[in-house]
Amino acid sequence: MTTTTETAGGIQVVKPTVASYIRDYFARVRGGDLGTLPAVLGLLVLVLIFGTARSETFLSALNFANLFNQSAQIVFIAMGLVFVLLLGEIDLSAGFASGVCGAVMAILLTTHGLPWYVAIPAAMATGIVIGLVLGVLVAKLGIPSFVVTLAAFLGFQGVLLTLLEGGKNISITDEFVKSLNNGTLSVRDSWIFAVIGVAGFAAAQLFRWRGRVSRNLVAEPFGIVVARIAGVALLAFSATYVLTLERAVNKAITSLKGTPIVVPIIVVFLVIWTFVLARTTYGRHVYAVGGNTEAARRAGIPVDRIRISVFVICSFMASIGGILVVSRQSSVDPNTGGSNILLYSVGAAVIGGTSLFGGKGKIIYAVIGGAVIIVIENGMTLLGLNSGVKFIFTGLVLLAAASVDALARRRAAATGS
Amino acid sequence: MTTTTETAGGIQVVKPTVASYIRDYFARVRGGDLGTLPAVLGLLVLVLIFGTARSETFLSALNFANLFNQSAQIVFIAMGLVFVLLLGEIDLSAGFASGVCGAVMAILLTTHGLPWYVAIPAAMATGIVIGLVLGVLVAKLGIPSFVVTLAAFLGFQGVLLTLLEGGKNISITDEFVKSLNNGTLSVRDSWIFAVIGVAGFAAAQLFRWRGRVSRNLVAEPFGIVVARIAGVALLAFSATYVLTLERAVNKAITSLKGTPIVVPIIVVFLVIWTFVLARTTYGRHVYAVGGNTEAARRAGIPVDRIRISVFVICSFMASIGGILVVSRQSSVDPNTGGSNILLYSVGAAVIGGTSLFGGKGKIIYAVIGGAVIIVIENGMTLLGLNSGVKFIFTGLVLLAAASVDALARRRAAATGS
Amino acid sequence: MAATPLLELRGIDKSFGPVQVLHDVGLSVYPGEVTALVGDNGAGKSTLVKCISGIYSIDAGTVTFEGREVTVHNPRDAAALGIEVVYQDLALCDNLDIVQNMFLGREKKHGIVLDEATMEEMAGETLRSLSVRTVKSLRQLVSSLSGGQRQTVAIAKAVLWNSRVVILDEPTAALGVAQTAQVLELVRRLADNGLGVVLISHNMNDVFAVSDRIAALYLGRMAAQVKAADVTHSQVVELITGGRSGNLGLPPERPSDFIDITPGEVK
């Protein structure tokens, strides 16, 4: 059966085996501790629906690659919003902030003819400044973030219009910028990226595992660690395989293969922010302030500074979202970042499992939730419905995906807590 | 000094005098218990700003009357949203729900040629059904309201487009419906309404005061009750006076005076919902569920039913908002209820003092917050700025109004709790 | 006293995910008696109470009320049976005042209008009977009350009603000397009126002062349920800390009592 071991200050504990670990995992799932499982389930259901309805187009390599490029703006804004939502705040202005930052970049590139390595940092800096202002207004003046960012939502809309001189579009021609959300890595680089990614993941997992074992702390069974690494490797390599297939529509004219450049960009930010939230003091404090602001204050955490910082991160991420969407569209107009972008981004974070009340959420949730939203958008356009019906269906499909999630949790809750 | 009296189960208490009551009020205000005071202050600041910038137009009787008609949709949606927000939920679909209900009315009136007394109840019933569906999805399936109503936001947009066959406008010609948000009471009726309103308020206040005094409970000093009644009377009568001045644009052609019909409609709903929230078991339970759902459940309150009911009320109020906006425009188009209506409505509730986290809010907050929003909109359009600058200014003015509020609370918090 | 228990639990099991908190727990509550439920921190006392009142669903076992087997799905059902509970985590609505909290779910009405005056009078009387003297106003929000004041409001809320069984989970933990005495007296009075009372407490003096029976939980198992007169102070402490005392208690095998620093920081 189970064997015991001595750990953490000489306390007797059970040493988990692979079997007991898996048993416990299922008990936990049944107990309602589901993490991203329901959102992933929802995603699978969606893929199934669209895959059946439009198998040859939805499931094509081309469409798979398109998904990444299409999701970039929402995923980036959603990643930033996770921080704000973790504190139980909201940022309604993130969409237009991304538009403003995109416009700043476009203007510097086009009107002022500056190179991308000036324009992109300038756009990011704009994002940071925006976040700083919002954060200070919320944290120091104590105006509810809904109101501050509603004002900013209106204000930035005006700024964008003013920057674009009342409604012009600005097109960009810089090849580097355009490649960000349109280009692909070469096939060789795609594989190198996949291998480095998987190796990094494996190293991090093994390093942590060894650390705990050597300290005599209870660690996961080695089998589980290996299985997890193998799972990630399988996912990464099969995705890379599909992405390196030829997917040009007209193979005679051109060739199109390789991982979209936006994939490594998303992965890098995913890794950085996951690290920040899970492994640094700052991240810990973000969760603490979101979970119980008063407790955090009493523990000596500089609550105001944390509050400001999440707005800075959010607007910064929005600026990257803006850069990418401008890259994809090769232009910026007064509606860039408007429309449903904001609601979709918040929706992405929430569908992934982030709580609007603070304290609960992970960066990966934004990516998975963003995937749900984009798969719906992408799939719906493939169905070729007329506008009214399309809106209705989009709503219904979104609801269906969320119900899978809710029902999974509910079933779990019924048997567990 | 203070005299004591015996009350509630034979306990010695201080009998407040007018002086001690006022002293306590100020101590409470200094202690951070501000109610609507900051929002009212914000409103005054706004009136001052616009009154100075455009004194002859902003402060005209015509503009004063316009404010009521312009605010109707937002105020009604915000009143409904207060219920939803009291539970810590959100309804993103309220705007389009009002559009759908308005469209239902317009179609019944115009396409089907039905009379208003069929079309209006049908629109309201549509609102109730919408709320029921949303409420059941949130309460029974346990999907976060943000996601449910985001789906509904998209869905209703589609429904509206479909109802309007892809984008037509439907005009209404029914005079009764058109008068709802365009017409005015006659001067005589305006005064009758004002007198009845004030008398009702006075009766309610005095009745309650007498009830407490006769039960030997601590009651407000009589002087305070009288002063409050006098204040309300002053407000009501001076507003009626202004509204019964001649305000026609071209006095040669036509005469325009009297309280807008929409005012009694707003007042009636304000009174009903205030009564429901403050004086009925249902209202008490709404606050309880919003304040601490677990405590409410333990107290035997049917939490799910309360949750469903607030969505029903919200969508019902949205339907009235929809009816009124269609009345005002005399037509409905696919954007009715779209655009910024929803954010403005939530903003109105929040600026008034409703908490997004539940448990805190009153119906009057929606009216005052709605007034802030509409005064900004109204004033900004009078300034005749171009769009970009107008958006920026609107944001800034909104922020300024909110800052007055926040600073008032903050000052209070610094000296008090 | 009466031979048939008012409330009887048998074979209650309860797990939270992989953690089993209650193992085959039985408990009998007799009318007119105070049953003290004791046990170490984390023994499962509060969990048991929440299973009775329908906050948690039970995994296995039966609940019998006045001889009928019942299923309690939620606190409404429990209240309908006449079971009132003062929870350890008090669960008051911070945004409501004292009177509003005390009458929550049982508001007095005149037609459809709340009868605030009557409620205020009744609340005042109840609080006075519990020796609360420092409350400044019955219309104070409970969020601004001191720990003991909140505790008193929660107790007053539960005993205002005509119920059959009253369960109090550490009701005197935050109370002062005088207030504790009043509450213990109240507990005795409730039992004397024929109610079944369950009192959870860590204070052995209080337990012996008012209870007729003592039930001891040890690591989620019912170690023993005995008459208070049949055991000594130190025997009860032994039952609490070791699960057995002489021939009383659980068989001498060790259940899993350890800090188990389980796998990873899976959240």
Next chain:
Amino acid sequence: MAATPLLELRGIDKSFGPVQVLHDVGLSVYPGEVTALVGDNGAGKSTLVKCISGIYSIDAGTVTFEGREVTVHNPRDAAALGIEVVYQDLALCDNLDIVQNMFLGREKKHGIVLDEATMEEMAGETLRSLSVRTVKSLRQLVSSLSGGQRQTVAIAKAVLWNSRVVILDEPTAALGVAQTAQVLELVRRLADNGLGVVLISHNMNDVFAVSDRIAALYLGRMAAQVKAADVTHSQVVELITGGRSGNLGLPPERPSDFIDITPGEVK
């Protein structure tokens, strides 16, 4: 022991809106001594503690720390001075686990990375020393802990650090017999190590068991601060419930001790 107090309060006033909760309160905390702060429910003990730790701003009065007059704006300042507090309303982050809560605001790091292993070890040791046996995992969220377990985590959190003054607001209220004994022992040990300890408790046995001095608050006024050896059990109870006992305590005039059902339900 040492003649100069480590922490000294003088003339502290504190009002919440129209309600004055503390009137001219003074308190001295000496190094190496346990000062018990007693008082009825709602006397103002917790409010006083929160004034010391900077959660509430004081309206009047001075705080002197090691002879220097200090102003404490927030708990950070208090922590910087070396004042650690266990609050009555525990204030744990429900969304974090035991280890994360215990090290909140003082995380151990390797470079910029959190050193989870070390923190887990230290947390395990501390909890074991406090007789906590039923915690299933150090990575359990505190939201799933029992009342006593939460209490223990909060205590462990405050005593893990090298501080000068430790204030414990009813730390044993939810604890079992064994755990209470451990905490009282810990309190004594802290004082013996030269720290100034303030213990708030309603349990006179506990108070007399560990404290060197007793300060009694009565309706927001400091009735008396005396050596524990100089007073009897019943004298202290009199101070608590009446504000005076013989020649000790407040002058015999009645402050406003009543339930005051104030004007309207103004919210």
Next chain:
Amino acid sequence: ACGTEDGGDTGTDTGAKSSAGKVGVILPDTKSSARWATADLKYLTEAFKAAGVEADIQNAEGDKTRFTTIADGMIASGVKVLVIVNLDSGTGKAVLEKAKTAGIATIDYDRLTLGGGANYYVSFDNTEVGKLQGQGLVDCLTEKKATKPVVAYLNGSPTDNNATLFKQGYDSVLKPKFDSGEYVKGPDQDVPDWDNAQGGTIFEQQLTSNKNIAGVLAANDGLGNAAIQVLKRNKLNGKVPVTGQDATVEGLQNILAGDQCMTVYKAIKKEADAAAELAIALAKQETPSTATKTVVDPESKAEVKSVLLTPQSITAANVKDVVADGFVTKEELCTADFAEACTKAGIS
């Protein structure tokens, strides 16, 4: 676009490849004008159906991201011809370039994508529309013998490039009059999202601040109607001329009632037919013969083969043309309230 229930979309699910390739059409939005969802969709669907060419027609809902997503989807599903109404030149260009690398023939429909290099261009001239509006207002004001009339602008959405083009058009007519002092320039405001409700409020405020407004240049019929409602409230309807665009039922009725001065009718069927004809030819890999004119792309200076159509100004006198064209039906237009006016306007 054509859901299967409309019967227009044979869809990709038919599997069987017709001899002609598939055509993809992306329409811009449903808000700037009702035409996209009502007229264009209908006419294009009919035209492609008649020719037996498979077509996928979708609307981007004014969302550029969605526009690109739809384009990606169409390219992925293997269309041979792509017809786009761009939301702005930038996105349009990106899509056209993608289509070109995929070897797809492209048609700019209604709006020229600057620098985009589409193969063909079919359009009404938006600036021309604006000019007609300006001229219409001038005519009405002249007819009313207004002296130094104050003219208010109720422009379209500030985020919609077309609104800018319309404004350029009517400004080119009216600005000289302002400059010469013949007319007085009144308030000039944009209506976000073409939102009629906001349009009404904005005009109400314009009138409040400037009581002697004597002419309203409203950018489309929806906004025109919003202004008319405000005027009605002040009994000024019919006295103050209001312009419009799109020849909607609402607008035409307002014209018949004498409340609206004019609207601009774009014979959308002609435009749609022209585009469909081009697309069908391209899908069948024939060389189309209809594109006889050329337009010079002001950005790339390249010549684009074009079919250009002219918008028509509609006043009470020629409302009947619109009915005759089948753009609106008599039943829709001549409801009980307007029967008399219809007869007077010669609609039978």
